Amino acid sequence: MSTDVLFAALIAVAGGLAGGLVGVGGGVLFVPALTIFIGLSQVEGESTSLLMIVIVALVGAARQNAYGNLNLRDALVIGALSPLGVLIGVIVANEVPQRALELSFAALVLFVAYGLVRRAWRAPDQAGQGRRETE
Amino acid sequence: MPSERTLKLATIGTLAGIFSGIFGVGGGTVIVPLLIFWFGYGERLATGTSLGAIVLIGLLGAIAQGGFYGNVHVGTGLLLAIPAVLGVVMGTAIQQRIPQRAVSLLFAVLLVGVAIELIVK
Numbered sequence: 345m346s347t348d349v350l351f352a353a354l355i356a357v358a359g360g361l362a363g364g365l366v367g368v369g370g371g372v373l374f375v376p377a378l379t380i381f382i383g384l385s386q387v388e389g390e391s392t393s394l395l396m397i398v399i400v401a402l403v404g405a406a407r408q409n410a411y412g413n414l415n416l417r418d419a420l421v422i423g424a425l426s427p428l429g430v431l432i433g434v435i436v437a438n439e440v441p442q443r444a445l446e447l448s449f450a451a452l453v454l455f456v457a458y459g460l461v462r463r464a465w466r467a468p469d470q471a472g473q474g475r476r477e478t479e
Numbered sequence: 480m481p482s483e484r485t486l487k488l489a490t491i492g493t494l495a496g497i498f499s500g501i502f503g504v505g506g507g508t509v510i511v512p513l514l515i516f517w518f519g520y521g522e523r524l525a526t527g528t529s530l531g532a533i534v535l536i537g538l539l540g541a542i543a544q545g546g547f548y549g550n551v552h553v554g555t556g557l558l559l560a561i562p563a564v565l566g567v568v569m570g571t572a573i574q575q576r577i578p579q580r581a582v583s584l585l586f587a588v589l590l591v592g593v594a595i596e597l598i599v600k
Contacts, residue, residue: 362566
């Protein structure tokens, strides 16, 4: 096994780890692993990363379900309505200057990060095993 | 008429789609905080449910890219999915053993990383 494949595999582990810890797909790490270390083009990397994301999210969701942390109905409604959003997003991306979009989204995620930190600061320490808090 | 809850969920799905359509980022960045702030989900339930939604979102994207454009390298993807699955099994196991607010803080770190990437690129 070449060093490049080994690095790609290690980054894939990190992407999966991030996915399990914070509930994202891991594409942020899978795409560079596929483009830089495997040598795929950007489009091929992003597309192949989608396949990895599906597998990772499926296993991750199954594990979380076993821990009592999956609301399947909510997940399905969110997932089913996303294609409409993707369509809108693609149109917006072509009509609005990319830089303006990047900067406004950066401001938005920083605001959300601030909200999460403030919330975590105030919240009582809910340590322990996963339980379904909301239904 | 769909309930207010369903409308909110539909809004989350649409917003997640919009952001992934614009930036190619996964929907998780949008789904997790909105489930926490709008529905009062605990962090673990929010991240678990987000993964469930991502299965569907990613599947639709992968089918479109693979089926229509042939851009998916299936063998490479499946091979690299093995270590990635190892990671997600470890990640979910670790997540059950840390305080929920630590998950929020990790998520905030991820968002700051995303913001930096958007600003400098």
